[in-house]
Amino acid sequence: MKTYRCTVAAVALLLASHALHSPAQTEGHRIATNQDHSVAAIQDTETAAQRDARMAWWREARFGMFIHWGLYSIPAGTWNGKQIPGIGEWIMNSASIPVADYKALASQFNPTAFSAHDIVALAKAAGMKYIVITAKHHDGFAMFDSKADPFNIVAATPFHRDPLRELAEECRKQGVKLGFYYSQDQDWTAPGGAAYKRGNHDRPNHHWDPSQDGDFASYLHTKAIPQMKELLTNYGDFPVVIWFDTPTPDMTPALAGEIVALLNQHPNLIWNNRLGGGYKGDTETPEQFIPAQGYPGRDWEACMTMNDTWGYKSYDTNFKSTETLLRNLIDIASKGGNYLLNIGPDSKGNVPPAEIERLQQVGKWLAVNGEAIYGTHATLFGSEAGSFSTAEKDKEGKPKFIPTWNWRSTTTDDAIYIELFSWPKGSFHLDKLPRTVTSAYLLADKSKKPLKITNSAGGIDIALPVQALDPIATVLVLKTK
Numbered sequence: 312m313k314t315y316r317c318t319v320a321a322v323a324l325l326l327a328s329h330a331l332h333s334p335a336q337t338e339g340h341r342i343a344t345n346q347d348h349s350v351a352a353i354q355d356t357e358t359a360a361q362r363d364a365r366m367a368w369w370r371e372a373r374f375g376m377f378i379h380w381g382l383y384s385i386p387a388g389t390w391n392g393k394q395i396p397g398i399g400e401w402i403m404n405s406a407s408i409p410v411a412d413y414k415a416l417a418s419q420f421n422p423t424a425f426s427a428h429d430i431v432a433l434a435k436a437a438g439m440k441y442i443v444i445t446a447k448h449h450d451g452f453a454m455f456d457s458k459a460d461p462f463n464i465v466a467a468t469p470f471h472r473d474p475l476r477e478l479a480e481e482c483r484k485q486g487v488k489l490g491f492y493y494s495q496d497q498d499w500t501a502p503g504g505a506a507y508k509r510g511n512h513d514r515p516n517h518h519w520d521p522s523q524d525g526d527f528a529s530y531l532h533t534k535a536i537p538q539m540k541e542l543l544t545n546y547g548d549f550p551v552v553i554w555f556d557t558p559t560p561d562m563t564p565a566l567a568g569e570i571v572a573l574l575n576q577h578p579n580l581i582w583n584n585r586l587g588g589g590y591k592g593d594t595e596t597p598e599q600f601i602p603a604q605g606y607p608g609r610d611w612e613a614c615m616t617m618n619d620t621w622g623y624k625s626y627d628t629n630f631k632s633t634e635t636l637l638r639n640l641i642d643i644a645s646k647g648g649n650y651l652l653n654i655g656p657d658s659k660g661n662v663p664p665a666e667i668e669r670l671q672q673v674g675k676w677l678a679v680n681g682e683a684i685y686g687t688h689a690t691l692f693g694s695e696a697g698s699f700s701t702a703e704k705d706k707e708g709k710p711k712f713i714p715t716w717n718w719r720s721t722t723t724d725d726a727i728y729i730e731l732f733s734w735p736k737g738s739f740h741l742d743k744l745p746r747t748v749t750s751a752y753l754l755a756d757k758s759k760k761p762l763k764i765t766n767s768a769g770g771i772d773i774a775l776p777v778q779a780l781d782p783i784a785t786v787l788v789l790k791t792k
């Protein structure tokens with residue numbers, strides 16, 4: 312066993328991330344890394360070729376569905392007649408709901424409209440290749456059949472069904488991959504589970520109900536680890552992803568190492584950078600933002616909501632347009648990342664119509680233009696995404712990135728795709744060309760009518776028809792050698 316070295320700087324980082332809460336969580340997870348781990352993770356031991364093989368399906372997929380669904384869909388953003396600000400799945404913390412009162416929601420949870428078939432079919436129609444669903448969020452309620460803890464959808468609700476099992480079956484039938492989100496660190500209903508500070512929760516550990524107090528290691532040993540074992544063994548070839556969230560300093564390297572030992576028994580599993588304890592995981596997880604230039608050398612996945620909440624809130628109608636969602640997907644793909652786009656079903660199990668509508672529209676575009684997204688690599692150019700301002704600073708005091716939205720580019724071995732958001736008059740000009748272009752056509756043109764290419768001053772001009780073929784993004788294909 313390797314000895315674990317914990318530097319003062321690493322501890323300071325961990326503490327700082329805990330104090331700041333959301334910034335550490337949402338802005339790139341610079342929680343201590345590169346330390347020696349007491350238990351080596353697969354990323355520490357595998358070869359580059361093994362890693363490429365393990366990550367292959369995920370890198371090709373580019374687009375996945377996040378599902379936040381749990382008891383919080385019952386209050387749906389309102390508690391005791393008051394609308395509670397913030398994200399819906401945080402309502403227990405944000406409204407300081409006592410544990411017993413929150414747990415009582417389980418007896419009302421009967422989402423009879425839930426259809427695993429329809430949700431998987433929706434993901435497919437949207438062009439999404441994988442689904443990640445909240446098996447347990449910070450509220451501690453398990454959305455699956457758990458023998459390890461009775462606060463779960465099968466034992467504690469009139470529904471008595473296991474949606475994860477139903478989704479696993481449908482995903483197998485419909486050819487979609489399935490992953491599980493598991494809040495390994497925060498758990499607001501289990502004694503010893505961690506809590507982020509919200510409001511006036513100044514008691515030690517930011518708890519707001521004495522029944523939350525307890526020993527974190529005991530919580531891990533009696534609830535979180537046993538439940539993760541259930542999730543990793545009861546669903547056949549799924550999950551292919553475990554999506555951890557919100558690590559705190561409670562998750563010491565030694566405790567995280569116990570979880571890693573479990574993950575290591577599932578060598579094809581992909582897990583993110585939010586376990587804690589200094590483990591980097593497989594993926595960076597920018598939350599609610601798209602990084603200016605991706606994360607060169609790292610796999611990454613931007614997780615984003617369609618409105619302003621993950622868990623269903625009845626009055627959040629601030630939906631992004633299909634244009635924004637599609638541009639985000641293209642922007643992310645052009646930077647080499649994946650887009651994990653969230654839906655929040657309601658307490659009956661219905662997906663909000665505004666979410667269905669947008670996903671179907673994105674899927675329509677992908678059905679025609681998917682070749683420019685799936686299995687592609689990042690842009691060979693880069694400056695088309697925007698530039699860093701010399702005057703404006705971002706929240707960290709660094710030059711602010713100002714995106715531009717004329718076009719993006721994705722790449723395969725023999726093609727460069729140009730996704731045109733604004734339609735140029737007459738022709739599209741490219742200055743510097745990293746490859747030789749042999750032919751050009753529009754992806755949405757079934758006849759693949761060749762477009763005239765003219766050399767001009769070190770670059771090329773591609774003659775375009777007068778009208779864009781798609782109001783949001785028309786894809787220009789440049790075959791290359």
Ligand code: H79
Binds near residue numbers: 508556557
């Ligand atoms: O599961 C979703 C979120 O619930 C979870 N990650 C995504 C995928 C998440 N947990 N914490 N955070 C994200 C960031 C923390 C935000 C906070 Fe707040 C700011 C906690 C307290 C202040 C947001 C605003 C939640 C309550 C108020």
